[in-house]
Amino acid sequence: MQSEALVKLVETELDVRKGLNIKTIDVRGKTSITDFMVIATGTSSRHAKSLCDYVVEKVKENGLQPLGLEGDQSSDWILLDLGDVIVHVMTGQARELYQLEKLWSVSGDAARA
Template identity: 50%
Template sequence: MHVDELKKLVINALEDLKAQNLVILDVKGTTSVTDYMIIASGTSSRQVMALARNVQDLTKEHNLKLLGIEGLDSGEWVLVDLGDILVHVMQPQTREFYDLEKLWGEYATPAVSELDKTATY
């Protein structure tokens, strides 16, 4: 699957469960680790875990390779590693503390909605 298709699937999986403040960081020109980081917030540890599991289930449904998932036990910050895409799902206070958007700020692109054809990812 092409990385742009995978990105759309991940965004849809997060939006389906009402992820908040969805941001896509295009880092392919900066690091060889991944092409994109997708960051989203959940309102509680339960929602953070549900969002991450929804992305995990998506990978299984589409026979995609999941390289790893960490943080499901606490639900404060869950990282889903899909290789070309790293998905960070965090509670708002954790997200504010680590501020990945500021760290990678010049690459941040707000994700309005995948259905909004005028949005660029």
């Protein structure tokens, strides 16, 4: 699956499952670890974990195997490594604290809704 198609699949699943403030950052040329980062907010740590679980399920349905998952039911930040796409699902407090969009965006228009 192409990176862009995987991003769309992740964005759609997060949206369907009520993820908030979903942003995708194109980090090609900024890092060699991935092509895109998708960041979303869960309403609670439990919701954040559920969002990642649903994304994992959808990715597997499409024949892909996630490379890793960091964080658990009580985590404020869960990272899902899909290779070309890394998914960050955070509580609102964690997202405000770490400000990943600001960290990875060179210009204000680098993140897309």
